[in-house]
Amino acid sequence: MxxxxxxxxxxxxxxxxxxxxxxxxxxxxxxxxxxxxxxxxxxxxxxxxxxxxxxxxxxxxxxxxxxxxxxxxxxxxxxxxxxxxxxxxxxxxxxxxxxxxxxxxxxxxxxAGALVHALQTLGVNRIGFASPYVSAINDLAVGFLAETGFETVARSEVSDALDNYGQGNLDPQAVFDLGLATDHPEAEAIVLSCTDMRSVESIGRLEAEVRKPVISSxxxxxxxxxxxxxxxxxxxxxxxxxxxxxx
Structure with missing residues (x-):
């Protein structure tokens, strides 16, 4: 029970x-x-x-x-x-x-600290980064991760500026596609950043596709x-x- x-x-x-x-x-x-x-x-x-x-x-x-x-x-x-x-x-x-x-x-x-901790635990250095954020936040996120020791070799973002509810309304297929788009031969892991993005439901499927760890917030x-x-x-x-x- x-x-x-x-x-x-x-x-x-x-x-x-x-x-x-x-x-x-x-x-x-x-x-x-x-x-x-x-x-x-x-x-x-x-x-x-x-x-x-x-x-x-x-x-x-x-x-x-x-x-x-x-x-x-x-x-x-x-x-x-x-x-x-x-x-x-x-x-x-x-x-x-x-x-x-x-x-x-x-x-x-x-x-944010948990993402860093997870990547350190996995021992990776180069990542693909995906999120539903506007480009300016993605720039800051890539800089944050660089300061903590991680190189972003590819990144994927949505084409439109999503509002607060638009981020949360992305379905697992959209999140899967967003994560897959940031895969790169040099990326040792994929990061799906945002606590309001439905990433958890896509992690297993995405890992099976890219054959590397996928980390969500x-x-x-x-x-x-x-x-x-x-x-x-x-x-x-x-x-x-x-x-x-x-x-």
Whole structure:
């Protein structure tokens, strides 16, 4: 029988228009882990989520959602927006994680930091990068990853500037196509960045096609959160990263 609680509590901060992070975490949830969500603002739902909007989200006051999330006494807190800290840079991302941990007492994972951690764990250096972001955010994302030691040898992006709901409405086939378009002979892994993109459902199929690891924001966050919670068993079906046991 599947156990829904008793092993660890994960508290997850999610942008208020995001519709896919919670379902993804339900798919990825390890046995015995309960998940608790608080929604955060700091951007305009009616604007295109460009670099300025996501920069604003990254700098937004987290006191209220973090206070509400602390009510469940989570063991690990996940900051569930990748582009919010990609637009600020690695130092900001690390400082945000440290601040959340200091304020909450919980171990902390950021989506952008989790991508870096996953790639380091896999020992890759060159990647293909795909996302539903506008080009300016992709430029910042590639720069962020370069600062943390990863060379982007190919990148794929959508042709139109998607609004907040357009990003979340991409279906798994569209995500698969986006990921496949960034495959490159020199890429050792494919990165699918965005917590509101339905990447988790496409990882296994895409890995079978490109024969290399595929990393998504939500999968990478779960991987790191499980490590921090001392949960070591493999989770099959969602890519090589989660199919390996964690020490």
């Amino acid at each position: 599947t156990q829904s609680r008793g092993r660890a509590r994960f508290g997850i901060l999610v942008p208020f228009t995001n519709t896919n992070l919670e379902p993804d975490m339900a798919l990825l949830r390890p046995d015995g882990v309960s998940m608790h969500f608080a929604r955060m603002g700091g951007y305009d739902q009616d604007e295109i989520p460009d670099a300025d909007q996501m920069h604003g989200l990254g700098a937004a006051d987290l006191d209220e959602p973090l206070h509400l999330l602390q009510g469940v006494r989570p063991d690990v807190i996940l900051y569930g927006c990748t582009s919010a800290t990609l637009t600020h840079g690695p130092a900001f991302d690390r400082a945000l994680a440290e601040r959340i941990k200091a304020d909450s007492g919980a171990e902390t994972v950021t989506a 939500n999968q990478a966050m779960m991987f790191q959160a499980m490590q921090l919670a001392g949960i070591s068993e493999a989770l099959p079906g969602y890519g090589q990263l989660l199919e390996r046991e964690r020490l």
